[in-house]
Amino acid sequence: MTDNKRVVLASRPNPNVSLDNFRLETAALTPLGDGEVRVRNHYLSLDPYMRGRMSDAKNYAAPQALDAVMIGGTVGDVVESRNPAWTVGDKVVGIGGWQEFTTSAGADMRKIQGTAIPLSAYLGSVGMPGVTAWYGLNRICKVTAGETIVVSAASGAVGSVVGQLAKMKGARVVGIAGGPEKCAYVTETLGFDACVDYKAGALDSDLEAATPKGIDAYFENVGGEATKVVIQRINAFGRIAVCGLISIYDNTAPTAIDFRRVLIQRLTIEGFIVSEHMEVWPEALKELGALVATGKLQFRESIADGLASAPEAFLGLLKGKNFGKQLVKLI
Amino acid sequence: MTDNKRVVLASRPNPNVSLDNFRLETAALTPLGDGEVRVRNHYLSLDPYMRGRMSDAKNYAAPQALDAVMIGGTVGDVVESRNPAWTVGDKVVGIGGWQEFTTSAGADMRKIQGTAIPLSAYLGSVGMPGVTAWYGLNRICKVTAGETIVVSAASGAVGSVVGQLAKMKGARVVGIAGGPEKCAYVTETLGFDACVDYKAGALDSDLEAATPKGIDAYFENVGGEATKVVIQRINAFGRIAVCGLISIYDNTAPTAIDFRRVLIQRLTIEGFIVSEHMEVWPEALKELGALVATGKLQFRESIADGLASAPEAFLGLLKGKNFGKQLVKLI
Structure with missing residues (x-):
């Protein structure tokens, strides 16, 4: 345990993200300072929000600095500690970045309790994507039994949770996803009532057929054509939660x-x-954790192998090549 | 008092409203039935919402029926009554339609109390347009002291109230209006901090100059170019109340x-x-009535003379030719 591999932002998208925007580096691990803790990261989460951070355009968050480690959520375990709050062996979820080892004062991470939930799920259904789904559904879409909700990127980390939670509320749930394989997963495994394959080229008429009573709420993850089509079919007092616009x-x-x-x-x-x-977050994580632990919330992961594969996996995510939550297995 | 003049919808816009969509008719007044009341209408209100009712496209309200009297707000006084709730001489505001006399069971009207407010104001600042302004400002825009709000159609019946109420809350208030005369009225009489003349052809840069701290809320009355430009300058957590889209x-x-x-x-x-x-409505009308009665809320009216002039005045309203609340003086 002497070296740390990490991925830094080498340059900004111009305008598209490309592999040469990233640089893989190796740096020696230095001895911990007083109060510091070191985590070995097992999984890195890749998420669409990272695209926004890569640009220096005015945005809701400060841009990712050039030559600094890319921001990212991680799960891992404490391997060394000079901080009394952390013990070697603690399982943690945090914002460890695109790197194998994270050294910090422990402020950006929290301990994981219990064992009924797989570690990686804390980056998905029982983590930021899950809470994102929970917030947009419960605070903005507010669907009730009998209403129809449309969810784009339906097989993804966020969309899959939105749809399953909406089904539990008694809504008619219609997904939008790319390709027959994802659509089959959305209806057969996730239990959505219908799924429209936007790659089939008939989004408008297919969505019309899948939403005979119109659309009461839309959970927006993609933008573009989907937005236009949904707005044409939306009912009175419709709600649109704009969570992502990946397209x-x-x-x-x-x-x-x-x-x-x-x-x-x-x-x-x-x-x-x-x-x-x-x-x-506390309320949402409690509910989501219980659903995953009892097998009532399904999820699927795409796992890239090794930190060096992270940039390519991220580009794939932006193009919808992932199938379920995109992770990178580190060490 | 034997005849009633009225304007009916003769045909639907295709796609623009034209004078031949309307027909002026004269019909004999018949004796009142039991429980009926007859009102002589002094003023008719012309409002943009009427445009929507003229089409039979799916809309939030049922379309105006062909050959029926055009819908419209009116103020007048009771001239005949066979209903114990109404006495000859009562001043009333109601949905009397585009006609000189309204005969009804009295359900769609209410009595006006007191004399400190001009009768016509019940069709403007102390009526539907005023409550519209109040609702959009207080329930959607929610501006606080120091924030910047932009109001389109700023010299109109709704916009003028929005801006004055927002000033009372300590906001920076910027209007958008058509032409130097309206803009001068908006700043000098209504007290807005600035007004951008969209007809000057530099909406984008003029609005930028008038909103140095960006825009926190937008009260939308017009749509089109204004929407696009405002969205480019809006601040984090900005609110847009979409009240009208007259353009x-x-x-x-x-x-x-x-x-x-x-x-x-x-x-x-x-x-x-x-x-x-x-x-x-009760809370809003109470507040607006007190402000008008004490001279704290300014308003301006464009008054067309006689029912026969209503169709042309309505076309003018849709093109922004009115200056302040558009009324028609009846009898």
Whole structure:
């Protein structure tokens, strides 16, 4: 245990993300200072929000600094500690970054208790993506029994949780996903009522067929064509939770929507970032943890092998090549 | 008092409203039935919502029936009554329609008490437009002292109230209006901090100059270019109350907005119809009535003379030719 491999941001997207925006480095681990703790990271989470941090455009968060370790959620265990709050062997989830070992004062991480939940799930359904789903569904979409909700990126880390929670509330749940394999997973394993394959080229008519009573709520993860089509089918007092816009992050062209629908249907469209709503995390994590521990919430992971594979896996995530929560297995 | 003049909907806009969509008719007044009351209407209110009712497209309200009297708010006085709740001489505000006399069971009207408020104001600042302003400002825009709010159609019946109420809350208030005369009125008489003349052809840079700290809330009355420009300058957690879209009612082309701003700035965009929020009317009317009675809320009226002039005045309203609340003086 003398070296740490890490991935830093080498340059900014121009305008698309490419492999040469990243640089893999190796640095020697130095002795811990007083109060420090060292974690060996087992899994790194790759998430769409990282795309925003890579640019230096005005955004909701400070941009990722060049030549610094890429931001990212991690799970691991404490391997060395000079901090009385942490003991070797503690399982932790935190913002450890794209690296094998994280050395810190322990402020950005919390201990994982119990064993009924797989460690990696703390980066997915029982972590930030799960709470994101919970917040957008419960605080913005607010679906009730009998209503119809549409969820884009339905097989993904967030969308899969949204749909399953909405089913538990008695809603009709329609996913949008790319390709027949993902759609089959969404309906057969996740239990959505229907799933529209946007790659089939008939999003408009397919969504119409899948939502005979219109759409009461939309959980937006992708943007672009999906937004336009959903707005045309949305019912009075419809709610749109804007969680992600993965299809247009690289695209500066505006989205041409029929804005009159906002008034005619008295819509509420609300963008949110889950890290600004920390007050819901305890309640959400408790509920999500119980559902995963008892097998009531299904999830799927795409696991890339080794830190060196992280940049390519991240590019794949932005293009929808992942299938379920995208992780990188570290050490 | 034997004849009633009225304006009916003769045909639907195709796609623009034109004078031949209306027909002026004269019909004999018949004797009142038991329980009926007859009101002589002094003023008719012309409002943008009427445009929506003229089309039979799916909308939030049932379309105006062909050959029926056009819907519209009125103030007048009771001239004949066979209903014990109403006495000859009562001043009333109601939905009397585009006609000189309204005969009804009295369900759609209420008595006006006191004399400190001009009768016509019950169709403007102390009526539906005023409550519309009050609701959108207090329930959606929620501006606080030091924030910046932009109000389009700022010299109009709704916008003028929004801006004055926002000033009372200590906000920086910036109007958008058409032409130097309206802009001068907005700043000098209504007391807005600034007003941008959209007809000057530099909406983007002029709005930038008028909102040095960005925009925290936007009261949307017009749609189109204003929407696009405001969204580019809106601050984090910005609120957009979509009250009207007068510039695009006849326009089926979509509005190309940078939808990424909804997420990046965590915006809330909310369309509303004040008639669906009757619970706020008593509180709002009480506040607005007190402000008008004590001279703290300024308003201006454009008054067309005689029912026959109503269709042309309505077309002018849709094109922004009115200056302040558009009324028609009846009899």
